[in-house]
Structure formats: structure tokens, C-alpha cells
Amino acid sequence: MFTSYLRIAWRNLWKQKVFAAVNVAGMSIAICAALLLSLTAYKEWSYDDFQQKRDHIYQLYREDHRTNGTHISKSFSEPMAGVLRKEVPGVKHVTRIGGDNLFVRYKDKSIYLDVQMTDPDYLQMFSFPLQKGNAHTALDRLDQLVLTQGAAASLFSQDDPIGKTVEINIGDQWKPFVVSAVADNIPDNSSISFEALIRFENVEDYAAIRNDWHTSSYPVMLEVAPAVSMATLRKDLVPVAHKYMGDLIKDLTGMGGTPDEDGEFLRIRTIPLKDLHLSPYSVFGTGLNPFYPWMMLMLACLITGIACVNFINLSIARSFTRGSEIGLRKALGAMDRQLMLQFWSEAFLLCFISLLLSLLLATLLLPYYNATFKHDLSFRLFQNGWLILGTAATFFGITLLAGGYPAWKIARVNIIQVLKGKLNLSGSGGVRNGLIVFQFMVAALLISCTVIIWQQLNFIRATPLGYNTTQVISIPVGNAPQQALTAIRNRLASEPSVESITASTLNLGIGKDGSSGNWTLGFDYKGNHVNTQAMVVDYDYAKTLGLTLLAGRDFSRQYGADTTGVVINEQMAKQLGEKDPLNIVYNANGNDYHVIGVVKDYHFESLRKKIEPLMLSISASARKSYLFVKVNTNHPAATMDRISAIWKEIDPLTKSDPSFLDENTDRLYRQEARFSKIFMSGAVLAILISCMGLFAIAVLVMAQRRKEVGIRKVLGASVSSIVMLLSKDFLKLVLIAVLAATPVSWYLMQRWLNGFALHVEIQWWMFAGVCGLAVLIALATTSLQAVKAALANPVESLKVD
Template identity: 60%
Template sequence: MLKSYLKIAWRNLRKQKVFAAVNVVGMSAALCAALLLSLTAYREWTFDNFHENGKDIYQLIGIEDTGGQLKTGASMSKPLAAAIQKEVPGVKHITFIAGYNVPVRYGANHYYLSTQLVDNDFLKMFTFPVKKGDKNNALQQLNQVVLTERAAGILFKDTEPVGKTVELNLSGKWQPFIVSAIASDIPDNSGIYFELLTRFENDPEYNATKNDWSASNYPLFVQLEPGTSKTSFEKNINTVVKKYYKGKIEDLQKDAVTGNNGKDVFYLEGIALKDFHLDANSTFYSGLNKFYPWLMIILATLIIGIAAINFINLSIARSFTRSGEIGLRKSLGAQNGQLMLQFWAEAFLLCCFALVLSLALMVFLLPYYNKMFGHHIALSIFRNIRVVTGTIGGFFLVTLLAGGYPAWRVAKLNILEVLKGKLGLGKSNGMRNGLIVIQFMVAVVLISCTSIIWQQLNFIQSAPLGYNTSQVISIPLDNATPSDITAMKNRLTEMPEVKSVSGSMLNLGLGKDGSSGNWTRGFTYKDRHVSTQYLAVDYNYAKTLDLKILSGRDFSREYGTDSSAVVVNEQMAKQLGVTDPVGLSFRMGDDEAPVHVIGLVKDYHFESLHKKIEPLTMTMNAPLNYIFVKVETSNPVASLKKIGATWKGINELAESDPSFLDENTQRLYRQEQRFSKIFMSGAVLAVIISCMGLFAIAVLVMAHRKKEIGIRKVLGASVSGIVLLLSKDFLRLVLVAVLIATPAAWYFMHRWLEGFEYHTSIHWWVFGIAGLMAVCIAFITVSLQSVKAALANPVKSLSRD
């Protein structure tokens, strides 16, 4: 019987080519978009889910109350690990993880490998299978390294790697290491990535800070014993915190706001492994907002919903042309269930065509989708039984919803009304109109959101940051020796286009090396706790970046005492309780010598516009990681290439290329740029699918009102009058959609903009333009068919069919 229904369905669809084409094209486009978006969400949610001990692994984060503001830090002091192992029950394994790009040499060639410095427990905690070697003893010795299969292939080609000696450049000199094991290549849904593992004790700063409780440099991870709860672990670990951080807690208590949810002024919490990828406090945070996967699902649902609405409206409207068939079947004894199955079979057949077309379209578009949105979806994801099951289940649900309701409506028609030519579907007009409103409401929301996100991106690009971004080049000093840095500075001063050279411990924005970070220090000043961002810089820092000095001066070689001097910003001056801090002295640690303030600079955005400007203290007592070069030239690209080539000539181990600071600052907003592309693509697709459905509905409505149009023309109605008459009902629905969508879009964008300390305003005209666009698009869509109907010969319209 089902085979018979499918044959009949195929014949009916061949007779209704316009109806079938609109539904297949609209549904296939929607299914393709929904598949891509849903797979993206699934991938983001399943990061790090392959670790067998995942439910018991946590990253520790520290939270401190700095006078009413809670600050979170992911770096822990080295002696904390030993204290936890010794004094906290329920801890099975523990490891630090420090990531670097390290030059590795075997023979005459050197390669950069993504390296993680870890403790011996690392491979016991995380599920990274060892293919060759002993997993339990692979990191037993300090001179051992573990390579992935890919890294081993790069270094050794086809030779056996285990037992071979390679050289690593970890502290400016080559050191020998023995390959102890080969691990499988890291899955692409792993937040923790490496090509080489070696012991954490090989970190160049390890010996200097291994017993220093105040030096917090690297993230710390623990694996709890099965059955140990996160709550009990955090309670026990904070007992250790109170014991070893007593001085810090006392300082924080002087300015802390009481009633902080009953918690201490400084405490540790754990982030579960499953949350690493989407938690901004985790070291392995991807930069994606937690809402991002949900946004993918919401957009997928909206797009599928719009296509399903088209399907429902067109199926019901098309029933007007099938009254004879319906009446005949009912008079011959067809049961409601049989009619439902017949009409649903047609819907199922259409959806199957749409699914096949959508899968082919997805395969074709996947590389472009990944490139445009920065995703990494691969077709291999369909090997996962959950993905396949979810896809099939979602398809049947869509088919049931899109085809089931029209089939039910047609099947329950009264046989007498049908035989009289009255289908009784007039009540469905209300639902049809409601569904059209929903379609265009979604389209208007997406258009409005796209416009506001675009405005915010423009605001970010044009907002004054307080320093020169367009003429300053940032050079990462990866694997550079002090002599390399000195030689580079000397070469730069010889270039005519170079006007000033300085340096910093931290980059501004996000450079091509992908590194970012900050250094926060706290101390007591006049019986109150002071917290400040701490930045090591070189001479001429303010001059090179065009920072505005409000009082005092910048660091200068002419003053030998500048080694103990600091320059602060306005926010730091406020924290110190003065307008002009020049001349003040204070200690930043009990065992440190006092520093004196020599300059006050105007506040500048050394972090993204998501954050407000924090207190900043600049010093000269730390190694530099970046050189900043101010240039004046008519060909900045040529100058950038010239400086990059000069640096590679001096430091053959240099890996990352120089970049202008305006490039760096733009990289901070990749997520916003991604949101903009997603909303824009979603809005365009939603409008196209909505217009396809509106056009098809207009075709059927015009056909139904053919005689009315003929009579009006005979009585003298003008073409423009008829077009307006036929279009106004649809335009009224679009206007209702605009009125409903405007407050919804305003709410969503208001909440989104709250994530920025500095943002654009939401203007009323944004929603006006979005609404006008929707009305114009709908009018053009309907008018195409209205004009055709109005121009038709009334004689043909009034003649019998």
C-alpha cells in the first residue's frame, strides 16, 4: 500500500512543479544550513569528551575579592601542587601544563613543535594513547620526551624514533633529550594540543620559582579519586589556601566587601574538563562564548521553522486545487487515516528529495563554510552513530511536522462540503497568516541584529585606544637571546623609516604568535589593598606608542635610578588616592625594594574593549618578549617585510612574523566578526526562504481570486489599484511582524552589548530600516504575481475553466 501511495504522490508532484520546486529548494537550503549549524554546535559541545577520566579532572582557578570586584586567575604557584598532594585527600593525580612552541633539532634541520611541559602524571590523567613505549614511564626522567606520530614522522621520517636523541632549545641553548614514547595524534576535538611532551622541571624559570608561593605562572590540573565530590575537594583545598596564603588573605581583607556570598576573599575552585573549551577562565578556552553553540541550534531551528512554515502553508493552499480528488476519494470510502497517509507520503517524498539535495549541497559548501566562519567540521563526523541517529531523527521530526499537519487538516474535511466545492479551509487562513508573521518576524530580528553587530564592529575599529596602532610594528622575540635583541635594536636604528624603538613583556592585542596575557600584582599601600596590572617595558615606550604623558616623564637612559622607577596610568593614580602620583614611593612586596613613581600616562586600552581600563604599573625589571617599532613610510607593507627579514636574519629560530598593532587589535574581536557573518548569512537565508513561500502563496491566492480580479477590471479598476488591493493583506502581515520583532531584537542586542565595557548605542532607525527592508522585499515579491494577475485578460478570467 505504501508503494502505491508513493507512486500517486510522485504523479501529483509532477503535476505541481512550482509547488514541488519551491518546497524542495526551500527545504533543502534550510536542511543544509541546519545540518552545518547543528554539527558545529555538536562539535563545540563534545570537545574533550574522549578522556576516560574526564568526569574527575578539574583545572584550578583562583578567585579574589579586590574591594568589591572579583578577579579570576588560572595561574598557580609551583609549591601548591606538592601541598595538595600531601595535604588534600581524594587527589589521585596532579600536573602543571605549560605550553610553548619549541625548536626541536634532529640532524641538520630544526622544526617548531607545539610543546607542553607537564608532570609525570599527565599521561595517566588524560587519554592520549601511547602507540610505542611505556606509558607509565614515558616521562619518568627529566631528559625524556614523548612525540606524537605526526611529529615523529616530521623528525625521523620512516626510521624508528624510540630511543633516538633530539635537541630542544628551551632556554637559548640546545639540550639533548631521549624519545621515550610515541603517542597517537591529538583528536581535532581536543582542547589540549601537543606534538611533544617533556617534564615541567625543564621550564627555564622552574628552579627560580619552585618554592615561591607568590609567583603564579602556570595552570594546575587535578584528577580526583572516583567518588570524591568537587564540593568536598574544594572545601579541603581551601583549608590549604588559608594556611599558605595567609598574608595575601590578610591584605585582601582590608579592602574586601563583606557578604561575598559567604565566601572568602581568596579561594580556589575547579573547572570541569568538559567546560574547558567554553569557559573563559580555563587555560584551554577557545575564545567562544558559552552561548555560541546554542546560537547555532537556535538559528538552525529558526531556518528549519521558516521552511516548514512554507511547506505547511503551500500544502494547505494547494488543497484548493484538489477538491475534486479529495471529494472523490472520500465518496468512494477512503478513511481519514488513508488520506492522511497519502498526503503525508507526498510530504515525505518531497522531504527525501530535499534531504538528498541538502547533503550534496553540504558536501560542496563545507570547505567554504569552514573557511568563512573559522570552523573545523569534517565529513568524518558522520562516522559517529549519535550524529547519524540525530540527523535521521531530526529529518523524520521535520517531515512529521511539515507534512503531518496539512495532511490532518485535509483528511478531516466534511465530505458534503468538499463535494459542493467548499473545502472549509477558511479557518486555516488565520494560521497561514500567523505563520507568515512568524517568518518575517524572524527575518526582521536577524536583519536588525546583523545591523547592530556591524555597528559595534565599526565602533571597535574606530574607537580611539589611546595609543598609535597604525604606525607601530610588533615583533615577537620568540627564542631570542639578549645579543639577538641588542643586534636587532641596533639594526632598526639604522633604518631611515624607523622613528622610535621600544619593547614590552606583553603584546598589545593578539599578534601572529597567538600569545596574550596579563600580570596582576597586589600589595598594601597605606593600610589598603591595591591591585594593578603589571607591565615590563623598555625605554621610549610612551614615545613609540604615542602615549600621552600627563605628569612627570617616561623611562630614560639619562637617569640611572630608573631601574627602581615605575610609570602609572590614571586608574592606578585613583587607586593610590592622588591626582598626581609623581614622587610617591611604595613597596610591591614585603621582600622588595621600594619603587618611586616618575610618570603618569593617560589611560589607554591595553586590553580589549570588553574590559574597562584597569590600573596599570609599568616597570623595567623583567625580560622583554616583544619589540615595538614606530615607522613613518609611504609603503608600510614593504617596511614590515623588510623588518621581518632583518629579524629572521639575526635570529634564525624566529618563528612568528611581525605585525602592525591595528592588525593585533582586530584579532581580539574574531568572535564578534564571526557572529556578524552568521547573523548576516542567517538573515539572507531567512528572507530568501520566506519570500519563496510568500511568492508561492501569492500564486495560489491569485489563482483563487482570478474571477474577482476579472470582475474588478470589467468594472474599471486600474492595474495599480488591483496590485495594491492584492498586496495590502500580505503587507499588513509583514508590518505586524516588524512591530513584534523590534522589541525582541532590541532586547537581544542590549544584552549582547552589555558584554562590552565600551559599545555603540542602539538607534531607533536601525529597526526602522530593518522593517522597511522587510516590507519592500515582501511588496516586491507579492507584486510580481499581483501585476501579472492584474494585467491578465478579464475575458479569460471570467470564462469557465
């Protein structure tokens, strides 16, 4: 029987090609968009789902409740790992994690590998299966090395790596390591990744930090027994904080910090491994907003909902032309459920065709989608049976939503009315109008959000940061050997476009190596606790970056004592509380420093934050991970290519390219830029699908009012008055939609803007512009049919029954 319904449905749809085409086009585009957006959300939520102990592994972070708010620290001192093992009930394994891209060589082959320095517990905590070796003994000795399959293939080709000795450059010293195990390649949905593992004791500064409770440099992760809940673990960490961080708690109390709801000034918090990817406090996160996958899913639902609205409106409107068919079926004894099944089968057939077209469209658009939104999606995700089941359930849900209501509405019409030729779907006009309002409300909401995000991004790019971004190139040198750094400095010094060169432990913005960070230092000065961001730099730092010196001087090679000198910013000077901070001396981290200069505040971090206190110091022993090169050129692209070529010539294995600082600062807001693209794309799709439906509805409405138009023309109505009469009902609906969307978009965007220390103000004209745009789009969509109806010959119009 259902096959018969499908055949009849196909014939009916073939007779109504225009409406079928509008529905199929709208649904295909919507399902394609929803499919890509849903895959994005699923990919983000699938991170670390292969980890067998993901519910029992946590990363620790620290909350300091200060006077000016809560400060987050993601690192702990080195002795903390041993304390957690011994003093926290239920802890099974603990690991510290350090490392970087390090230079690795075997015989005549040299490559950079992502070397992670961990404790022996690492391979017992995480589900990284070993192809060769034993997880319990692979990191027993300090000279043991674990490689991934890909790293082993790069170093040894087809040879068996077990037992082979390789060398790793750590702190400009080559250290031998013996390969003890080979792990599977890391899945692409893993928050934690590595190419090689060695023991944590191999970190460059281990001798200095091994018993130091005042230096926090590395993240800590732990695994607890299944019986230990996260709430219990957090409670058990409180006495650890009191016992080993008492000095810091005392400082926070003395500074007038605001305790949390339990009266604690310092808290050790936890992040479950399953939440690591999207947590803002994770050291392994991407910086992606936790709301991002939900936003993808909501946008998918909204776009699909708009297409379903079109389907419902067109199905109900098209039923006015099928009165004879419905009446005949009812007169011959057709039951309501049979009529419902007939009309629903038409909806199913349309949706199924749309699904096939959307799969083809998604396959074609996937590479472009990945490139535009910086994703790495593939249809391999459908290897998960639950995802296929969810997609199928969603598809049937869409067919029920889009076809169910029209089928129910049409099947329940009064047979007497139908046989009299008066098909009256009472209330259908109100439903139709409400659905049109919903469509344009979604479109107006997305357009408003896009406009405000775009304005904020332009504001960020135009805001002076206090340093030179357009003429300074950042070169990520990572852990390159010292001789390579000396060589690049000498080569660049001879380039005519290069004005000055400096270096720093930290980058400005986010370079092409993808890294960013900060280092917080706390100390007491005259009874007050001072917290500051600290950065180790090289000579000519202020000169190269164009910082404004307000007092004192910059670092100079003419002063040998500058190794104990510091240059501070205005915020740091305020924290010290001295009218004239020059030449004052303070002790921080066991070292005495004296202030030699004060620079004007500059935004060394994102504009999401207020400018914090900053201390710049000089240290010959500290490794500088970034070079900054100030250039004077009229051909920045050619200059960049030249500097990149020089660096690759000196270090051909480098993985990261140089970039201008304005590119780096743009990367700080790539999430906002991504949101802007997504909202814009969603708005375009919403408007496109809404206009398709509005156009088809306009065709039907004009056809139904054809006789009315003829009478009005005979009575002397002008073309313009008729066009306005036919269009104004639609324009009213659009205006209502925009007015309804305005407070919602204002609330959402105001909350988003509050995440920036500096942001634009939402202006009334933004929403007025959106309103005008929506009205123009609706008018352009409906006016063509309105003009056509107004210009029709009234004689022909009056012949309509």
C-alpha cells in the same frame, strides 16, 4: 502499498512543478544550512570526549571578591601542586602546566616545537596513548622528553627516537633531553595540545618560584577519585585557601571587598575537563562564547522551521486545487488515515529529494563555510554512529512537521463540501497568516541583531585606544635566542621606514601567534592593598606606541636606576591615592619600585573591560616575547613584507608572522565579527526562504481572487488601488512580525552590549530601518503577482468558475 503511494506522489508533484520546485529549493537550502550549523555545534561539544577521565579532571582558577567586582586568576603559585596532593582528600594526580614554542635541535636539524612542561602525573591523568614508552615512567627524570608521532617524524624521520638525545633552548641555554616515549598525535578536538613534554622543573624561572607563594604564573589541573563530586572538591578547597592564601584574604577584607554568598572573599573554583573548551575561565579555551554552539543549533532550527512553514502553507494552499481528487477518493471509500498517508508520502518524497540535494550542496559549500567562519569541519564527524542516528531522526521529524499537519488537515475535510466543490479548510487562513508572521519575525530578528552587532564593531574600530595602532608592527619573537633578537634590532634600525623599536613581555591585542595575556600584581601601600596589571617593557615603549606622558618622564638609558623605576597609568595613580605620585616608592613582589612617570590611560586590553591600573617596568633579565616597530611609510603592505622577510631570514623556523596593531585589536573581536557573519547569513537565508514561500502563496491567493479583481475593474477600480488591495494583507503580516521581533531583539542585544565597558546605544531608527526593509522585500515579492492580476483582462477573469 507505500510504494504505490510514492508513485502517485511522484505523479502529483510532477504535475505541480512550480510548487514542488519552491518546496524542494527552500527545504534543500534550509537542510544544508542546518546540517552545517549542527555540525559546528557538534564539533564544539565534542571537544575532549576521547578523554576517559574527563568527568574527574578539573582545572583550578581563583575568584577574588574585590570592592569593584570579582577578579579571576587562572594561575597558581608553584607550591600549590604539592599542597593539593597532600591535603585535599580524594586527589589522585596533580600537574602544573607551563611551556611555549621552543627551539629544538637534533644533530643538524632544528625546529620549533610546542613544548609543554608538566609533572609526571600528566600522562596518567590524560588519555594521550603512547606508541612507545611507559606512561608511568616516561617523565620520571628531569632530562626525559616525550614527543608526539608528528614531532618525532620531523626530528628523526624514520629512525627510532627512543633513547636519542635532543637539545632544547630554554632561557638561551641549550639543555640535553633523552626521548623516553612517543605519543599518538593529539586529536583535533582536544583542548590541550602539545608536541613535546618535559618536566615542569625545567621552566626558566623555576629556582625563583619553587617556594614562592606570592607569584602565580602557571595553571594547575588535578584528577580526583570517581567518588569525589565537584561540589565536594570545591568544599575541600576552602580550608586550603584559608591556610595558604590567608594574607591575600586579609588584604581583600581590608580593602572592603564584597564576600560571596557563603561569606568567602577568595574562592578556588574548578572547571571540569569536559567544559574546558568553552569555559571563559579556561587557560586552554579559545575565547569562544559558551552560548555559541547553542546559537548554531537554534539558528539551524529557525531556518529549518521557516522552510517547514513554507511547506505547510504551500501544501494547504495547493489542496484548494485538489478538491476533485480528494472528493473522489473519499467517495470511493478512502479512509482518513489512507489520505493522510498519501499526502504525507508526498511530503516524504519532497523532503528526501531535498535531503539529497542538501548533502550535495553542503559538500560543495563546506570549504567556503570553513574559510568564512574560521571552522575546521569535515564529514569525518559522521563516523560517529550517534550523529548519523540523530540526523536520520531529525529528518523524519522534519517530514512529520512539514507534512503531518497539512496531511491531517486535508484528510479531515467534509466529503459533502468537497462533492459540492466547496473545499473549505476552516482556520487554514489563520494558520497560514500566523506562520508567515513567524517567518518574517525570525528574519527581522536576525536583521536587527546583525545591524546592532555591525554598529558595535564599527564603534570599536573607531574608538581611540590611546596608542598608535596604524603605524606600529608587532613581531611575535617567542623564545627566539637572544642573538636573533639582537640581529633583528640591528637590521631594522638601518631600515629607512623604521622610526623606533621597543619590546614587551605581552602583546597588544591578539597577534598572529594567537596569544594574549596579562600579569596581575598585588601589594600593600600605606595600609591599602593595590592590584595592578604589570608589564615588563623595553626603552622607547611610550615613544613607539605614541603614549601620552602626563607627568615625569619615560625610561631612559641615561638613568642607570631606571631598572627600579616604573611608569604608571592614571588608574594606578588613583589607586595609590597620592596627589603627586612621582618619586613615591613601594615594594611589590619583594622588589622596591619608584614612580618616574605617569601616562594617560590607554586601552591595553579589550573594550569589554574598563581600563585597569597598569605598571610598566624595565628588566634586562625578563624575556621579551614581542617586538614593536614604529614605521613611517606610505606603503604599509610593502613595509610589512620587508620586515617579515627580514625576520624570517634571521629566524627561518618562526611560526608566527608580524602584524600591525590595528589587526591585533580587530582579532580581539573576531567572535563578534563571526556572530555578525552568522546572523547576516541566517537573515539572508531566512528572507530568501520566506520570500519563496510568500511568492508561491501570492500566486495562489491572486488566482483565488481573480474573479473579484475582474469585478472591481469593471466597476472602475484603478490598477494601483487593486495592487494595494491585494498586497496590503501581506504587508500587515510583515508589520506585525517586525513589531513582535523588536522587543525580543532589543532585549537580546542590550544584554550582549552590556558585556562591553564601551558600547553604542540602541536607537529607534535601527528598528524602523529593519521594518522598512522588511516591507520593501515583502512588497517586491508580492507586487509582481498583484500587478499581473490587476492588469489581466476582466472579461477573462469573469469567466473563472
